[in-house]
Amino acid sequence: MDSKSPLENLHSIEPAISSSSRRSNFSIQSKASGGNSIREVNFSDLGSKPVRYGSRGADSETYSMSQKEINDEDARLVYINDSEKTNERFEFAGNSIRTGKYSILTFLPRNLFEQFHRVAYVYFLVIAILNQLPQLAVFGRGASIMPLAFVLLITAVKDAYEDYRRHRSDKIENNRLASVLVNDQFQQKKWKNIQVGEVIKIHANETIPCDMALLSTSDPTGVAYVQTINLDGESNLKTRYAKQETLLKIPEKEKVTGLIKCEKPNRNIYGFQANMEIDGKRLSLGPSNIILRGCELKNTAWVVGVAVYAGRETKAMLNSSGAPSKRSRLESQMNLEIIFLSLFLIALCTVVSVCAAVWLRHHRDELDYLPFYRRKDFSDPDEDEKDYNYYGWGMEIFFTFLMAVIVFQIMIPISLYISMELVRVGQAYFMIRDTEMYDESSNSRFQCRALNINEDLGQIKYVFSDKTGTLTENKMEFQCASIWGVDYSGGKVTSQEQHDGYFVQEDGKVLRPKMKVKTDPELLQFARRGKETKESSHVHDFFLALAACNTIVPLIVETSDPTVKLIDYQGESPDEQALVYAAAAYGFMLIERTSGHIVIDIQGERQRFNVLGMHEFDSDRKRMSVILGFPDKSVKIFVKGADTSMFSVIDRSYNMNVLRTTEAHLYSYSSLGLRTLVVGMRELSTSEFEEWHSAFEAASTALMGRAALLRKVASNIENNLYVLGASAIEDKLQRGVPEAIESLRTAGIKVWVLTGDKQETAISIGYSSKLLTSKMTQIIINSNSKDSCRKSLEDAIIMSKKLTTISGATNSTGGTSGVDLTPVALIIDGTSLVYILDSELEEMLFQLACNCSVVLCCRVAPLQKAGIVALVKNRTSDMTLAIGDGANDVSMIQMADVGVGISGQEGRQAVMASDFAMGQFRFLVPLLLVHGHWNYQRMGYMILYNFYRNAVFVLVLFWYVLFTCFTLTTAINEWSSVLYSVIYTSVPTIVVGILDKDLSRRMLLNYPQLYGAGQRQECYNRRLFWITMIDTLWQSAVVFFIPLLAYWGSTIDAPSIGDLWTLAVVILVNLHLAMDVIRWNWITHAAIWGSIIATCICIIVIDALPSLVGYWAIFEIAKTGLFWLCLLAIIVAALIPRFVVKVLYQLYTPCDVQIAREAEKFPSQMTSGAVELEMNAILDPPRR
């Protein structure tokens, strides 16, 4: 993490406007987010500030760049409707796209080039090349190249097929039609022929072919609505605007000419910078003036625009990049062990070459005549006897060393990397296909975006969770309101069954809101009464504010019943949607919104209000306001916003009582876990309005610093408000969240919740999600300075220590229940974190947090979330997982070891940045406890097994070398040594790696503490590695020496004994695997026995080739009893030590998994309590 990232830039998030603020608040400047990227972050650009598309006034954007001119060098010049001139100087990309990587000509070289990016393949290649040198030719040409060629071919075929599919979809895409202005007429043109500068007309529901700057739309005010679901996954409509100046131009009739100077193509889908010169005027264009490729035009009859970016330069194409790549913990550990293996390989080679050196030295006088060496070439007596194929003592040793490397090459289990990839693909397949992780409501399966870290899921120690949208559904529901100091939250369930909610009649048709809202009957009475009493007039104003003060666009949707139409409120903020639906339910139905006016149906009476001005939400002010001109010519400003920001602009002298009671209500609402918003209003005098109006006009036409000016104008008018009341919205917990958190905690995973909500809301959600319990002692840290932070941290540490030791004592003495948590919960807010993160206090916070079983961070900014993850990640070796759904979680997701995205209401940015994506928080339980556990166990075992499998073979070769004058002769046929890791032994380990299950899903879910196996690294650790290696040594010795001694001084020939060794090794390693398989299903059977049979067939085929030395050897040796007795003795003797150790271990120090397996197998004999008792206590202080 970039520790210097300016936290000052980050504004803690207001809970009330959370959803909208979450995105808007993500105001990390591009620079900061650039520094923030730790890995190859594809999405860092997305972190920059998104725009809200509200009124025309706010379309300017806030980049510091907008202040200055776009440099000519940095700009692209687009001449409107003059694509020739536009394209004459620079070759802008055409609109045809090519997502295919290769063409027929470039396929071979490029594909090979890409494949050789892998270290494994390079290793293969180097060994194969070494082998081609005549002095080193250990294997025949074919045998040495074949495995590499095989793997390359398979990968190439796969790549070619994928590329073919991409080409095909490109072709379809490129041949779609759009109407383009040619010779003052709109004509159909294929997408691929569209060029930058051309004017294009898009009709409703058409897809936009390239990035276009809007010129005009069917709407008289220049509004267009687009759906960006293909781009960022958000299904709501976004508003875009054509510039007033171009709005009235009709390209068919008058030639539109002009120049757009815009920035170079970039992947920031929320940013756009341009100037347009038209009719001698200069306009500035922002992100709300362009529509992007891939979006669909909705709710707008047509738009006309000019293409500014085409083809691969469009933002959609620039953003289509793959998943992030991470490396799993297990793999990094494994790489360390591979270094050991390399050292071991070097040691073997050194031993061989040293022995060879000694032998050569010792026999140096005999070499010339030795019948099996014959250094001298006597064939030509005329010449002096020259050495044949002998390059001197030193060189011979050097060659011996290199040959040893070639012969022992598979000591480094390169095939393991390929097997691991296959296994991960298989595991991912099962995770994706798991019906338990399918989300009905969003119709989404589990997604595996990163294929490298499946096994990390089994070792998670910390889960960092976002709250809104992750723990909760992010479906806001209006719950209650406090209006003018009166709390309306009583008996609302009574009558909602009888009536269908509010509706209006229109041309004999019924118009009703799409979503029903529970209403409070008392409040409904007041709302119906209009402005009769003072109370009801406040209620009237309150709901008017809710209906008006927002950026919601109402859409009228037909239903199957022709007399009923539904109003669907489209907007970017779920809170606003909830409020508008609530207003509609109380009889204030928003019917229509254009940029200039809104129509609200108030208790059956349709009223039209002029929208004189709108101040968008922004993260500085944390509120928004709208200025309405009433039919009676009065002008009022309605403001809604987060409580903190509202109370600062409220006229405190006006009505203290209301203010106080409202504050009290706000407090009680948020303690219920509701999200609150405060609504205020004020009537504007004519002079005030005029003053504001001129300031607003000036600001919105300003070319430089428009956003800041607008903000200033807004702040000037939003003051001296009187408070109307407060609304409370419920964000429901997702199904199964409390149970999921319970399970995770039982599994020894620490769950931290990081939320932008305020403290009370966070705590109440904490309670309802069972994160916090009444048993816990809460330590709350809210500090405003570094010193007070330090002090409260110190106090807290002392306190938590006291508490944990006391509870620890009770735990050890009377710990009857395994679930005795250290009941300390830490609650800390974003302001305190500003002082703590990136300072020396971090360490203290970490200590404190370690003592606490729950940590809740409220009002944290996105970068702080990442900072907290980094706090844990950098100080422990424990695995961290971050789960979130919004753009504000992206940095956290990328920072954590495993990032999980929830594909929910808030777009796909979290998903795009994540390693795994799923629909619901509760899927985390099967993901970690079941799949994570399995994946970890399988992968851990597979790595160890592959080390063993290759080493045992290498050692058998090595032992033989000691009996051949250290000359690297192999009795085992060269084809067999090549096929060993390709055919003989590869399939079973992959099958077992994909399919073996140490425990059933039910068991793993019932006893979450079984997850501890992964956290304690039980399946793969240094100790196991060395034990395996010792076992390997024993097994290889048995395999080699039993035949050696049995055949010593007999007529045995090399190929025959080689066949015996081959068969013995293959059967041995397969039976070794069989011994460790936990669940035998038919696939496992087929793989293991099939491999042995395949090996026999291969050996028979190889020995049936008369051109090879070992012709018929297997048939000759298999006729003898000695062969079969050797085989039997080898297998039994080699496996006995492992078997004995395994039995002793399982019977006398069983691990949790073992106990559970027995309980699973013999359910009748164990009560579940006994099982739990025998397992490691949960939250046992981690074994260090």
Added chain:
Amino acid sequence: MSPNTPSSSAGGAGSADSAAPRRNSKRPKYSKFTQQELPACKPILTPRWVISAFMLVSIVFIPIGVVSLFASRDVVEIIDRYETACIPDNFKNDKLAYIQSPGDKSCNRTITVKKLMKQPIYVYYQLDNFYQNHRRYVKSRSDSQLKDPSSENDVSSCKPEDVTQNGTSIVPCGLIAWSLFNDTYDFSLNNQQLPVNKKGISWKSDRDSKFGRDVFPKNFQNGTLRGGKLLDPTVPLSEQEDLIVWMRTAALPTFRKLYGKIERDLQPNEVIHVTLQNNYNTYSFNGKKKLVLSTTSWLGGKNDFLGIAYLTVGGLCFFLALSFTVVYLVKPSSEHIT
């Protein structure tokens, strides 16, 4: 209604469109395979199971061990080491000079039969310290040349014994053939010639498929340095059984090669006189030469190792089974397992 109405209904239709594909549920199809719930057997190492496994191994291994040991003991084997004994006393200090000197190197040995040897009695020569598996050596042959007369010139792998001085190919080429063993043995019992059958001492598969019927030795042992036996150029390679046996290179540095078979029983205390030609040079590398007469059992030659190994493993398993039983009865530490 506002001018927006038509467009909003269009928008509505649009969203209805987008809703349509949603009905295609992406719910993964349930199958036992995808849910990883294939029927499976889950063996667990219970003490009973473990003890029976050990017992089973010992029950199988101990008898096999006994039988193998008996089989090996039944084999009668006579070994006569002669490489030093066959050097005349005056050459004892310079064996190499003797073996390289021309002239007759015959040598007489007597062998006493200790036990009844039933026919067939195999005659082997055993070489120690001869690395027939040396890399330079095993590669120095041309399998295609041995098989096919048309590949006569395929001698690239045979260096340095590939061609003669005038460039014609040597058949059979290579170091292996060049170093063909050339000691010969003549046996006589009671002054009667004891016939040694040298037919059928090689693998039939080799005679049929590896060594050609129409390939005849050419230019063999014509070079300055003679390595071993000469071959009759009129006999095809497929009938040169000594060569075929020799060319099946041994796996280990101590090896026997079949010389021939004596097809009659030898009675105890019979004395066999061997007249051998001590031609082969093993003195340059301190190699031993032995003449071996041996019967065979179903297990092959005389080798106690396997019997002992089986008895050891079987005994160990018996011991383990016993100790596990005792431990299980005395201290059943995990009582939940039965």
